[in-house]
Amino acid sequence: MPSRRHGIADDLRNQIATGRIKAGERLPSEAQLAARYMVSTATLRSALAVLQSEGLVEKIHGKGNFVLHPLQKITYIGGRVTLDTRTAAEAPLRVTVRTTKIRARGHLTALLKVPTGSPLTEFLCLNHEGESPHSLARIYVRRDLVPAAVLGESPTCEEAVARLALLRPPSVHVRETVSVRLPTPDEASALRISSALAVLAITRVTADVTGRVVEAALLVFPGDRADAVFTTHHVVDESRTQG
Incomplete structure (x- = not known):
């Protein structure tokens, strides 16, 4: 059974792949996402780290998490x-x-x-x-x-x-x-x-x-x-x- 953080990462990855969340779009705040998935902020950040390591999401200090455009x-x-x-x-x-x-x-x-x-x-x-x-x-x-x-x-x-x-x-x-x-x-x-x-x-x-x-x-x-x-x-x- 996948861990909670991987389940969240899978859901967000699917939304990005299907275009529900578009390239360049800012994700909801970490607090909002944590509330939506009913997990702690630490677990949510761990899930986002999975997507960041895959090059799908980048975190810009002071601005939030953004979906990356496919890079060359x-x-x-x-x-x-x-x-x-x-x-x-x-x-x-x-x-x-x-x-x-x-x-x-x-x-x-x-x-x-x-x-x-x-x-x-x-x-x-x-x-x-x-x-x-x-x-x-x-x-x-x-x-x-x-x-x-x-x-x-x-x-x-x-x-x-x-x-x-x-x-x-x-x-x-x-x-x-x-x-x-x-x-x-x-x-x-x-x-x-x-x-x-x-x-x-x-x-x-x-x-x-x-x-x-x-x-x-x-x-x-x-x-x-x-x-x-x-x-x-x-x-x-x-x-x-x-x-």
């Missing part, structure tokens, strides 16, 4: 992010970017192979689909490798990445580490997702032919809207196929 599916293939047009929503993706001058600390010193306190530039890129956060990227570069004149004032993420690519040597080494984990409190807040929803986290480090790191990027995608695709190429020993 992300496919990550070898350093490239593509959007599944079959899951495309009406709202186009837009990017907000914040550029900050910081000093290397902790894991950044290891990623960029620089001493503690080295000057870096951070590009914090947050993708939105309509009003809903879609994915998050943090790009770090050594400030001595990026003249201010190259980046200009407040470039978008696409502009920053394109300009940084022009600075790289023709031959580079890219190492990517892919993991599935729970989001940090900052990531859950920025993406407006449940702290119980796993994210696809990708750390990408780009180095030149001498081994000097020229860029480190930390990419975070909510697990309910991201796939990672890996292709393995098998080398055939032609000597064994002859004779």
